[in-house]
Amino acid sequence: MRVLMITESFNSLSQRLHVELRERGHEVSVELDINNDVTMQAVELFQPDIVLAPFLKRRLPGELTGRYICLIVHPGPEGDRGPAALDHAILDQRETWGVTVLQATADYDAGPVWASATFSMRKARKSSLYLNEVASAAAQAVLEAIDRIARGERPRLLDASKLDAGWRGPVPNGVRAIDWCRDDTRTILRKIASADGMPGCPAELCGRSLRLFNAREAEPVVGASAGTLIARSGEAVAVATRDGAVWIGHLIDDESPHPFKLPAIPALGEQTAALPVATVASPHGFQEIAYMEHGKIGILTFSFYNGAMGTSACKRLLAAYQAALQRDTGVLMLCGSTDHWSNGLDLNAIEAAASPADESLANISAMDDLSEAIIRTTDRLTISAVGGNAGAGGVFLARAADEVWLRSSVILNPHYKDMGNLYGSEYWTYLLPLHAGAENTARIGATRLPVGAAEALRLGLANRLFDASAGTFNAIAIEAAVAMAAHSDLPQRIASKQQRRALDEAEKPLDAYRQEELSHMRRNFYGFDTSYHIARSNFVRKRRKARTPSVLAAHRRSYVATASGGKQP
Template sequence: MKILLLAHSFNSLTQRLWVELSERGHDVTCEFDVNDSVTIQAVELARPDLIIAPFLKRAIPETVWKNHLCLVVHPGPEGDAGPAALDWAILEGKETWGVTVLQAEAEMDAGPVWATRSFPLRPASKSSLYRNEVADAAVSAVLEAIGNLATGPKGRPKAVTWKPAMKQADRAIDWAVDDTATVLRNIRSADGTPGVLDRIQGREVYLHDAHAAEGLSGEPGTLLARRGGAVARATRDGAVWIGHLRAREPHALKLPTARVVDTSGLAEAPGTHDIWYDERHGVGFLHFPFVNGAMSTEQCQRLTEAFAAAATRPTKVICLMGGPDFWSNGIHLGTIEAAASPAEESWRNINAMNDLCRAIVTCTSHLTIAAMQGNAGAGGVFMALAADLVLARDGVVLNPHYKGMGNLFGSEYWTYLLPRRCGEDKARQVVEARLPMGTNEAERLGLIDSHFGASVAEFRSLVEAMAEAHAADPTLEERLLAKRLARAADEAAKPLDAYRAEELEHMKLNFYGFDPSYHVARYNFIHKVPKSRTPLYLARHRRK
């Protein structure tokens, strides 16, 4: 079936649907909904059997929905309508929520219903819920709707409740009155976009990345303590850690809170952390749930130190867990953009990433497992390939390429790691594709060894059992010996330093050369500059 994905941008849900529909044999193409004329032209060129709109910010043109079946994915249960469905659900403390696939008509979110799904609404940020529960429910509902094309929709909603776009006043925090639970709901309803507008030290800022600060309290609204880049702020009945802020200023970036406010008078306190290690049954589990999967120079350095420490423990397996939303997306474009010299910070960041990857590749004392709970992109994918065993949760989307970011060449020893797993031809195919990849395709190509687990919790449980089984395997010492011999043979054939030097020669041109495309692409990405047209690798209908 020819399917046109009509979307505001190629966001996580649009990518997930691209992967799932393509895997099932559908001919999928995508068009960014820039304006009516572009959308109408795309439909004329694509001649789709079905149009699916997973992420729109405006109505589909009447001439399109009147002449073509258009299914809209709404992140709310049947009868819910409006542009901020998930925001309101979190703010109002709903216990369950859902996704509805409905037919586009004149009245927004009120057309015939083709499929619905519901799920428990866990206490989490809007972006985390959207990337996990909403995406899973949306895929399931879209597939059901496609399966029912011959029979038609289930009917119209019995009643439609319209909720308007959420304003900052709707989620404003009154620090003297609001308890911790309320503050967390308010911030989570706006995280990651647009954040909750507030004032700290006389400066207007948007709050992001909030967590309860156990054991801390003080006069409501005051800053109490710091921990890494996070700052604790008192609520009526406790405190919250605020991990990131964005100043209300032109071109301001979302940065660790300690980089935006003055923390010189605050003491360090135990609490929130972005790297931690736990150990059981012969396995060390290293967690690093970095916000948006981005890894700054400093985070790479701390993670390298943590990995080195884990390798000194009396264990035989190290399991690299990443985080529940992301495994890793490589270098931190935000801290690079905010640096005095983005080129210099890019260089520092990629070298810190390389140091981490080298530590994993050269660790011959342990069996290393990359457990990809969440999505991964660019250098984050190749960092996973540094491990001996790569496992991924079902539904994870990988973007194992760099070229979308200004035609970057990439490093992280990918010229060694990728051909070693896929072969030279498939390696070239992977990095040139620029397209998202699901776990089925990744396993077929050899990027990952296995995928399983419908949820993060199920995946973690199965990974833990598998890692402990490897640790108890009586042949593990033989496997580690074989690993040492293989690493020595590879090093003799071509040293890791040679791969790194060759990759960095290309990266040096990306960062410091005459072609500014990386710097332009990074700026546009960080500042969310909308694309003026759909790239041809997505808009397949425009290639002719």
């Protein structure tokens, strides 16, 4: 079928559905929800069979819903209505939740039901649930709805008895705001989890009105007053509660010159300087990196918020990687979080830097150092176990390993061009031809669309897929790595790897690839073309796009080609 996706932004859910639909042979085009005239023009150009709205903040125009089957993806079970469904579910401590695909009508979230799916609620932040359980349930329900439409079936009316508590609007600040003296630790963690991603949990801290993100329980300090800072670890701060303490990893200060998410320490500045330090490796620290062994398998796990790997994160992970190489193992596995494996540069930190150009270069150089260390590891096999989404430099950082193992629902964005035609580094000009071949390298370089796990396997971006949940993927991958380490061919595989690396180095040194890539990157960072800096600022500050990129809007590419006498835009 021809499916036109109308969405506020091409977010993680939209990308997941885009991949799932294309994988099943549907023709998909995307139009960002800019205004009704633009939407109707897109419909006229594409002539869809179905209109799909996975993420909207306003009603579709009546002239559209009256002419086409328009499917609304609501992140709540049948009967739930309102724009903050998942926020309320977390605050209400629901044990199960769901996704409903409804036909658009004049009433929000009250149209006939085409399909629905349910899931168990993990104790997790909203963004994690949205990336995993909501996305999987939405994919299941959307595909079921489209199959039903293809068979000529009709939707069923929403059961009035299932209407929950009627319409529930956004969570009021007064409901979610933290009261350090009254709220216990569990309540505070739940409030922050319900607002993670956006809008953030309102709280007063250090005499400032802030929005908090990325929280976890911390070790309490006896006698500390609730709402006061008690420790620091990495770039996080610990805050005393009335019955314990919580780590705050990130925050937004809307009154600062940088009103976007930043790590707590740089955002709070001098107010954290005298705090006692809990090392990130200690049981009570804000641990983002850990190492363990399973027989002859070394397992290096890392979890950076939203997959952003700034200069500091890259250096800390490199140090941990180098320490892991001192251990007597035959296989070294890198496991990211099940939300994001890595999304490359920390654009927020770069935007807030005194010199964004200098910080960009420092960040990409630190990413390159990490990639190089992985590529040059020749005394054992390396595996990137990618259980969460990856983008830009994160995809090529994973590909630096000998094998890339993907969870089947993972989405990759193996491109940099959307960030102001950024060229990219991490030795991609060496790694892609090596693992994907010349034809697939050209194909990957020519597109800016998300890639699903099955397509990644076909392209050479991955070596193996695992049909696993977010909670089981790492365990399944470790079990497979144990079998790899125990196989009799391991010594021969390592020897072959050493020989290939030596031949590749003799043909063209790794440093040559790096310097060529960085020469392009320096032009992105310091050249007269400021596209990268503009794109980064717009991304970080959540500015809406004025038009839909042509790579997403296939209908507009065809229109431009026709209008220009067959020339491509």
